[in-house]
Amino acid sequence: MALSKEQIARRIARELQDGYYVNLGIGIPTLVANFIPEGISVMLQSENGLLGMGPFPFEGEEDADLINAGKQTVTTLPGSAIFDSATSFGMIRAGKVDLTVLGAMEVADNGDIANWKIPGKLIKGMGGAMDLVAAAKNIIVAMQHTDKYGNSKLLPECSLPLTGIACVKKVVTDLGYFEVTPDGFHCVERAPGVSVDEIKSKTAGRLVIADDCPEMSF
Amino acid sequence: MAINKQVANATEALRDLTDGMTVMLGGFGLCGIPEMCINELVRKGTKELTCISNNAGVDDFGLGLLLHQKQIRKMIASYVGENAEFERQLLSGELEVDLIPQGTLATRCLIAGYGIPFVPLLAGVGTEVAEGKQTVERNGKTYLLEDAFEADFAIVKAWKGDTAGNLIYKDTARNFNPMMAMAGTITVAEVEELVEPGELDPNRIHTPGIYVHRIFQGENYEKRIEQRTVRSRN
Numbered sequence: 001m002a003l004s005k006e007q008i009a010r011r012i013a014r015e016l017q018d019g020y021y022v023n024l025g026i027g028i029p030t031l032v033a034n035f036i037p038e039g040i041s042v043m044l045q046s047e048n049g050l051l052g053m054g055p056f057p058f059e060g061e062e063d064a065d066l067i068n069a070g071k072q073t074v075t076t077l078p079g080s081a082i083f084d085s086a087t088s089f090g091m092i093r094a095g096k097v098d099l100t101v102l103g104a105m106e107v108a109d110n111g112d113i114a115n116w117k118i119p120g121k122l123i124k125g126m127g128g129a130m131d132l133v134a135a136a137k138n139i140i141v142a143m144q145h146t147d148k149y150g151n152s153k154l155l156p157e158c159s160l161p162l163t164g165i166a167c168v169k170k171v172v173t174d175l176g177y178f179e180v181t182p183d184g185f186h187c188v189e190r191a192p193g194v195s196v197d198e199i200k201s202k203t204a205g206r207l208v209i210a211d212d213c214p215e216m217s218f
Numbered sequence: 219m220a221i222n223k224q225v226a227n228a229t230e231a232l233r234d235l236t237d238g239m240t241v242m243l244g245g246f247g248l249c250g251i252p253e254m255c256i257n258e259l260v261r262k263g264t265k266e267l268t269c270i271s272n273n274a275g276v277d278d279f280g281l282g283l284l285l286h287q288k289q290i291r292k293m294i295a296s297y298v299g300e301n302a303e304f305e306r307q308l309l310s311g312e313l314e315v316d317l318i319p320q321g322t323l324a325t326r327c328l329i330a331g332y333g334i335p336f337v338p339l340l341a342g343v344g345t346e347v348a349e350g351k352q353t354v355e356r357n358g359k360t361y362l363l364e365d366a367f368e369a370d371f372a373i374v375k376a377w378k379g380d381t382a383g384n385l386i387y388k389d390t391a392r393n394f395n396p397m398m399a400m401a402g403t404i405t406v407a408e409v410e411e412l413v414e415p416g417e418l419d420p421n422r423i424h425t426p427g428i429y430v431h432r433i434f435q436g437e438n439y440e441k442r443i444e445q446r447t448v449r450s451r452n
Contacts, residue, residue: 047320048246049390059448064249064441065377065391071247072447082389084396084424085246085272086328089321093340112344123308123315124299130347131321134340165344 001193002174003216008142010035011189011216012101012172015140016042023047023092023132025102026070028142032101043079045097047128049088052080069128089128093135100136102129104143104168106158109184109205111168113141114160126163133164145173145202152204154178154185175199177216183208189216220382220415223433228258231406231432235371237264238291242327242367242398243271243281244374247300247444250391251280252375254408254436259284268292270367272323272394274304279442288312296320300444319347322364324397330366331400331429339364372402375436376425379409380418383427392424399425408436 003011009031016022016032020042024030036042044053046068053068054075062073076082091097104115113133116126133139146152154171171178176199177189184206187199192215199209225231232255235241241259245251256275259267260283267290274295275282284290285303292314298304307313318326319341329337338354338361341347352363374395377388385407387395399405407425412435 046390048249048393056447056449058451062443062446062448063389064443065389067247067249067390067444069246071249071444073443073445074447076389082392084387084392085320085324085394086397089324093321123305123317125295125297125317126319126347127297128320130319130345131341134319134343162345 001191003191006031007218008172008174010218011177012140012142013037015099015170016040017098018042020098021045021051021096022099022101023097023136025100025129027103029101029103030070045088045091046074047085047088047092047132049083049085050074050076050080051083052077054080089131092128092131095135095137097136099138099140100132101140101142102132104141104153106153106155106160107141107143107168107171108155108158109180111166111180112158113163113168114158115163117161119161129163133167136167139168140170140172141168142172145175152202154203154205156205175202181208187213189214191216192218221427222381223383223427223430224381224412225432225434227434228254228408228436231255231408231434232258232262232371235259235264238266239264239370240268240270240368242369242372242401243269244393244395244398245280246272246390246393248276248280248442250375250387250393250395251275252373252408253439255373255406256280256283259289260287263287263289265289266291268294270294270323270369272296272320274298274301276300276444277303279440285313292316294318294323296323324394326364326367327394327397327401330368331397334366336363336365338362367401369402370404372398372405374399374405374407376407376409378411378413378418379407379430379433380413380415380427381433382415383407383430383433384418384423385409385425385430386418386422387424396425400429402431404431405429406431407433409433410436410439
């Protein structure tokens with residue numbers, strides 16, 4: 001069985017370490033916040049100027065002045081800090097954020113990522129994604145392995161306009177957990193019940209996968 | 219005695235904002251946008267504007283109101299989703315758009331206020347953002363040289379201000395407002411509460427009054443919420 005979005009988020013949450021500052025993108029990455037392992041303290045950074053992002057407010061307590069980068073109403077927590085956008089990207093650029101999780105349309109086997117534009121179709125803009133991928137030490141992409149037509153999103157080369165070059169370190173898809181290495185995508189774990197052959201057939205980029213590649217467990 | 223920057227309202231604050239000018243507007247999404255001044259620009263009908271703002275509002279609020287009346291010639295922003303009219307004008311070629319990374323946008327405002335003409339940044343290297351830009355190499359890395367923004371007007375929204383122009387922002391409504399406040403040839407600040415000098419603690423000021431040329435107190439802020447997300451008490 002391929003992983004659900006929640007399972008992708010749960011697998012990524014295992015990468016969190018105590019004391020991490022983490023920026024979570026919109027979509028599956030946001031779900032990672034629901035699976036932070038017990039006994040671990042992490043602080044979520046929202047690039048519109050909030051460190052220590054709390055849960056959604058109780059109904060009736062939402063405040064138009066307190067939102068996250070997805071424009072959702074949120075709350076602060078004890079220890080939170082609020083700052084301007086230049087400071088926010090200052091801490092990102094200076095490498096203070098330990099982990100960035102974001103979605104992607106395409107990832108290349110050298111770590112290039114495309115996630116902001118489909119020429120002639122989607123023109124919403126890159127927001128903070130280019131700043132994040134240019135600076136972050138540790139970037140994990142959370143996405144589906146194939147697009148809605150069944151085409152691989154793990155490619156030898158991105159076909160869409162790039163967001164950043166050679167920056168993605170890990171990719172977690174519904175089919176498995178991959179590290180980006182000089183030899184291409186190294187499949188470290190496969191989704192429970194997904195065969196090595198299925199992963200091979202659905203990965204267009206260079207792939208390194210052992211015949212006895214272990215299954216992920218939940 | 220403190221210098222008095224107070225004006226009566228948005229009409230007086232924007233009296234010499236004319237067609238073809240470049241205008242910076244604070245806010246992230248609809249959070250912390252200068253509602254009074256945007257409404258005044260709609261009323262005035264000022265045209266051919268170049269707007270620098272992180273987003274372009276939604277169809278019927280924020281900068282979306284200016285787009286609807288075709289008052290914007292060029293938009294410089296990082297993210298413009300949530301706005302169908304924007305997309306229509308962009309695809310039809312009526313609107314010129316420069317999409318730039320959010321941190322680059324913030325920093326190009328910041329350096330304007332710091333008197334720094336350009337800055338080397340990594341964001342966008344190897345992407346179409348880098349096309350036509352001068353680069354510089356340091357320690358094996360390539361950086362894009364990004365220029366400070368120049369704006370005829372910077373329009374910001376703050377929570378509290380005094381008549382000397384000092385500003386304090388609230389929560390994440392701060393966002394781009396402090397940097398833009400520093401970057402305008404003329405900076406206009408609209409605030410929810412305007413007080414006399416001495417009433418704000420100097421230690422708590424986010425934007426020093428020297429950067430602000432005109433200030434007024436707005437009224438009846440709508441403060442629309444773009445994504446109302448809540449959790450249940452149970």
